Amino acid sequence: MSNGLLSGKKIAIFGVANKRSIAYSIAKALAREGASLALSYQGERLKDTVQEFADELGATYVAPCDVTDEAELTAFFSGLKDEFGSLDCLVHSVAFALKDDLRGRYIDISREGSKIAHDVSADSLRVLAQAAEPMMNEGGSIMTLTYLGSTFAFPNYNVMGPAKASLEATVRYLAYDLGEKKIRVNAISAPPVKTLAARTISGLSEMLAAYEDKAPLGLQDVDSVADVAVFLASDLSRSITAETLICDGGYSRMGL
Numbered sequence: 001m002s003n004g005l006l007s008g009k010k011i012a013i014f015g016v017a018n019k020r021s022i023a024y025s026i027a028k029a030l031a032r033e034g035a036s037l038a039l040s041y042q043g044e045r046l047k048d049t050v051q052e053f054a055d056e057l058g059a060t061y062v063a064p065c066d067v068t069d070e071a072e073l074t075a076f077f078s079g080l081k082d083e084f085g086s087l088d089c090l091v092h093s094v095a096f097a098l099k100d101d102l103r104g105r106y107i108d109i110s111r112e113g114s115k116i117a118h119d120v121s122a123d124s125l126r127v128l129a130q131a132a133e134p135m136m137n138e139g140g141s142i143m144t145l146t147y148l149g150s151t152f153a154f155p156n157y158n159v160m161g162p163a164k165a166s167l168e169a170t171v172r173y174l175a176y177d178l179g180e181k182k183i184r185v186n187a188i189s190a191p192p193v194k195t196l197a198a199r200t201i202s203g204l205s206e207m208l209a210a211y212e213d214k215a216p217l218g219l220q221d222v223d224s225v226a227d228v229a230v231f232l233a234s235d236l237s238r239s240i241t242a243e244t245l246i247c248d249g250g251y252s253r254m255g256l
């Protein structure tokens, strides 16, 4: 059900790959609430799929943006400025680590693997915020997706744990910098969701079962995460910045 919470808001979303992507559920929820959307995609192979989603959701701007590619970043934001003029919200739902670095022992991963995970999964938030800042409106909102592996050690989550810790610290530093312009920066800490990225983590089914078993509200679905994104994109969350909102049905607050 739509409450029109985001009518008139212009929002750019990074991280839609397929129907299972958290970013796709977020895009659907933001569109439902009346937002105008821009979608990025990583590489030609995702172009047609993301264009289909854009058609379905009425997104008027679709362009490639690999966060490690300076030329694509510049072109994306230049086209976005032409299309939207200004921006109210940016959703960062991007992460990557080499498959071998999401199994076995963390201590054994390569320096290259560690660099890639941190660059794509954490520093890219700063990079996107830097590119978006000149066109962001006062009262704007930037959000990212994180996981509890930032704070607690989970078997196999490995390199993504320190990357998420860095991402959450990035949120706080960006919030400090952009507070002056009344731009808020927050993270949503989501429960495990069966997506392409999550499926590369060895032992995902055990994680899902643990949440179902231990969380007071049970395992939460992706639409509950998307509704928190609506809240963070809307003016209802105007006093919240530099936060990590944990939306895990209470899992992280339980002992046994």
Ligand SMILES: NC(=O)c1ccc[n+]([C@@H]2O[C@H](COP(=O)([O-])OP(=O)(O)OC[C@H]3O[C@@H](n4cnc5c(N)ncnc54)[C@H](O)[C@@H]3O)[C@@H](O)[C@H]2O)c1
Binding pocket: 014, 015, 016, 017, 018, 020, 021, 022, 023, 041, 042, 065, 066, 067, 068, 092, 093, 094, 095, 096, 120, 145, 146, 147, 189, 190, 191, 192, 193, 194, 195, 196, 197, 198
């Ligand atoms: N699925 C979960 O269990 C879970 C839980 C908590 C947090 N998260 C986080 O949610 C976010 C979205 O992941 P997801 O689970 O929806 O998986 P996903 O695979 O659908 O999304 C990951 C996205 O990152 C993009 N990406 C990777 N490298 C990129 C690059 N160099 N440039 C641009 N884009 C790039 C991919 O194209 C993809 O769209 C990630 O930050 C992830 O860590 C996921």
